[in-house]
Amino acid sequence: MPEPQDDLLRRHRAVLPDWLALYYSEPIEIVGGRGRRVTDSRGREYLDFFAGILTNAIGYDIAEISDAVRAQVDSGVLHTSTLYLIRKQVELAERIAELSGIPDAKVFFTNSGTEANEAALLLATQYRHSDQVLALRNSYHGRSFATMGITGNRGWSASSLSPVKVSYVHGGYRMRGPFASYSDAEYVAACVDDLREVLDVTTAGDVACMIAEPIQGVGGFNVPPDGLFGAMKEVLDERGILFVSDEVQTGWGRTGEHFWGIQAHGIVPDMMTFAKGLGNGLAIGGVVARGDVMDCLRANSISTFGGNPISTAGAKAALDYLLDKDLQANAAKLGSMLINGLRDVSAESPVVADVRGKGLMIGVELVGPDGRSPSPAAAGRLLEETKARGLLVGKGGLHNNVIRLAPPLTLTEAEAEEGLAILTESITVVDKENK
Numbered sequence: 138m139p140e141p142q143d144d145l146l147r148r149h150r151a152v153l154p155d156w157l158a159l160y161y162s163e164p165i166e167i168v169g170g171r172g173r174r175v176t177d178s179r180g181r182e183y184l185d186f187f188a189g190i191l192t193n194a195i196g197y198d199i200a201e202i203s204d205a206v207r208a209q210v211d212s213g214v215l216h217t218s219t220l221y222l223i224r225k226q227v228e229l230a231e232r233i234a235e236l237s238g239i240p241d242a243k244v245f246f247t248n249s250g251t252e253a254n255e256a257a258l259l260l261a262t263q264y265r266h267s268d269q270v271l272a273l274r275n276s277y278h279g280r281s282f283a284t285m286g287i288t289g290n291r292g293w294s295a296s297s298l299s300p301v302k303v304s305y306v307h308g309g310y311r312m313r314g315p316f317a318s319y320s321d322a323e324y325v326a327a328c329v330d331d332l333r334e335v336l337d338v339t340t341a342g343d344v345a346c347m348i349a350e351p352i353q354g355v356g357g358f359n360v361p362p363d364g365l366f367g368a369m370k371e372v373l374d375e376r377g378i379l380f381v382s383d384e385v386q387t388g389w390g391r392t393g394e395h396f397w398g399i400q401a402h403g404i405v406p407d408m409m410t411f412a413k414g415l416g417n418g419l420a421i422g423g424v425v426a427r428g429d430v431m432d433c434l435r436a437n438s439i440s441t442f443g444g445n446p447i448s449t450a451g452a453k454a455a456l457d458y459l460l461d462k463d464l465q466a467n468a469a470k471l472g473s474m475l476i477n478g479l480r481d482v483s484a485e486s487p488v489v490a491d492v493r494g495k496g497l498m499i500g501v502e503l504v505g506p507d508g509r510s511p512s513p514a515a516a517g518r519l520l521e522e523t524k525a526r527g528l529l530v531g532k533g534g535l536h537n538n539v540i541r542l543a544p545p546l547t548l549t550e551a552e553a554e555e556g557l558a559i560l561t562e563s564i565t566v567v568d569k570e571n572k
């Protein structure tokens with residue numbers, strides 16, 4: 138029998154940092170999972186619409202992944218060293234290099250998205266002999282010194298000290314920015330102008346790279362107009378600046394329409410970083426880059442655990458599953474269904490100011506009684522109301538007022554309907570309180 142949860146929470150608080158975020162007024166301990174459902178230590182079942190922050194891309198208890206991991210465990214070798222050849226690492230890298238569309242692509246594996254972005258920044262600065270980078274306002278790229286230093290989201294940037302010098306450009310969260318009233322075409326033109334101006338005015342000499350999330354994740358699932366990054370890359374290309382697409386949230390078919398989020402912009406980036414969904418819960422990330430960029434490092438560089446046999450075996454099985462079952466198509470279909478359903482709810486609901494997203498990456502922005510001010514309180518209430526009805530969702534956004542929906546890509550139509558019904562009911566409750 139698991140111990141009473143209250144005691145675990147007390148012990149958690151005693152020995153883990155205060156700044157580790159915990160969801161819910163009564164945080165839950167998840168002890169089991171199957172399909173798209175998880176069970177907590179009190180025996181309550183939840184439909185999971187956040188997938189471990191977009192990590193359980195396929196869902197829970199997938200035999201193919203467990204078997205691949207078990208076979209590696211049964212070999213007796215959990216890990217030797219990434220100094221030796223690892224068959225699954227090579228096979229996985231071959232698959233990712235091909236899927237990336239990047240010419241002569243090479244892959245470096247890490248244990249997380251943070252390390253992947255750290256590696257991309259290192260490669261770009263070495264390749265270009267420059268310590269200057271561009272990032273988007275309201276971006277999030279990780280919690281290391283360099284990645285936190287380039288994060289453009291106040292809630293997530295505890296430190297502004299970074300080994301690289303960052304300048305921020307527009308192209309992320311538009312709803313409350315200076316270009317909020319612009320049409321898509323005007324917005325793209327404004328972002329391109331802004332980019333040119335930042336390059337000409339605020340940077341000194343050469344810039345190494347621009348890094349961007351095709352859809353900002355932590356920042357509130359902000360979907361820019363298709364083609365925006367293509368137009369911005371033209372400016373970067375004129376100056377030899379590398380473009381890094383941070384696909385940690387948007388990769389692996391999550392956005393439905395495309396396998397990588399950046400493909401909506403009609404370009405192939407110089408580098409992509411990835412993590413989360415690849416391992417379906419195993420710790421794995423990486424960067425896929427043009428061969429000449431990847432090979433620019435002159436010093437030896439290994440990661441003890443990056444690309445280890447267990448993670449790569451499991452990730453390879455997860456990727457095969459995702460591709461064989463064409464989960465991207467499922468994400469497109471059920472994503473549209475959820476977005477349309479939520480837009481119908483939003484039309485009747487004063488607390489919902491915006492429903493946006495692509496595929497199974499959907500943001501619902503909540504506002505206060507004035508119909509405009511961001512309402513983190515309403516988002517907090519919606520989180521609790523959905524949980525009480527057996528649905529787990531995420532929260533985020535610059536003002537912490539966006540509910541983020543990102544179920545596993547194996548979601549069924551019945552589960553999408555069930556989640557939508559719970560959301561509808563919960564929104565009605567929050568609407569009544571939001572006076």
Ligand code: PLP
Nearest residue numbers: 249250251277278279354385412
């Ligand atoms: N990049 C993006 C877009 C992310 O959303 C995250 C995490 O949420 C990261 C990087 C950092 O990844 P990790 O938490 O695996 O270090």
